[in-house]
Amino acid sequence: MAKQNKPVLYVEGLSKTIRRRTIVQDISFEVGEGEIFGFLGPNGAGKTTTIRMLVGLIRPSKGKVKIGGYDLQTDFLKAISHVGCIVENPELYPYLTGRENLELFARMARIDHARIREVVEQVELTERIDDPVKTYSLGMRQRLGIAQALLGKPKLLILDEPTNGLDPAGIRELRAFIRKLARKDGISVFVSSHILHEVQLMCDRVAIIHQGKLVQTGPIGELVGDQSMVEWKIEPADRGLKVLQSLPYVTRWEQPDDGRILVHMPAEKIAETNRSLVDKQILVHEIRTHRPTLEDIFLQMTGGVESAASDL
């Protein structure tokens, strides 16, 4: 379980105004030890700008950032020594091997070369580390970038949309790898994303950012809820609908004219619901589950205010 008592990253009232335009406004949150914290928001919400402030690439207009207990403004070197970060894409030399890239970086950052073997094992690149980076898949490059970020033994890893451009297998692999880093090695991970499902599968807690402001922060299950929209094709539909309506966990339903019944219910109750229908001699032809999207969540949180979802 993530420990909440000692924040590795502490952010208070962070704001950024560029040419009189407020891009990030009064953002506060904490990331605990070994916690995977998702920073979720649509394109243009202010995620990269926030991350750039967290690692001192740009100066906040207002607010405070503490990393490992050190203030980023007043104790920059101590604070930044606790962070490994990849903003946008990892910077790698394609014609050098993975190992040569790490050696170069270790030399520049004055890190003992003995550490290279450890991080290569950590990111599971041992077998390919002596091949040129240009022969690596995007997922492997991403892992090499993470290896580079891990060289200085950071307490906190910051990743900006790390799954961008990866195929589904690469995304799964990276997700498992990030979880392992947090669970096994106790590293806190701050990861930005615009994909709700991805954050749901990977993160312990999440902050949702929209138009530069935090909409909500909390455990992902609490924010998203466990309600899915499940589509049933059943026969006879009217009697089937009565059975569905009688179930205590069915909160809402719709019956469009095309033979489907749309039910808001927890996805884990599908098997139980199916049995209830079959027990009452209802034929079940098809069941489909629709996961809520980030847009649905914004609509839910803002009570359907259109502007909240207009630019998703």
Ligand SMILES: Nc1ncnc2c1ncn2[C@@H]1O[C@H](COP(=O)(O)OP(=O)(O)OP(=O)(O)O)[C@@H](O)[C@H]1O
């Ligand atoms: N230096 C800058 N000058 C002016 N506007 C900027 C600057 N940097 C970012 N912005 C604007 O601030 C908004 C937030 O940008 P940011 O890159 O932080 O969003 P994001 O959530 O990371 O989105 P994406 O996923 O598309 O990168 C955007 O509208 C962007 O155009």
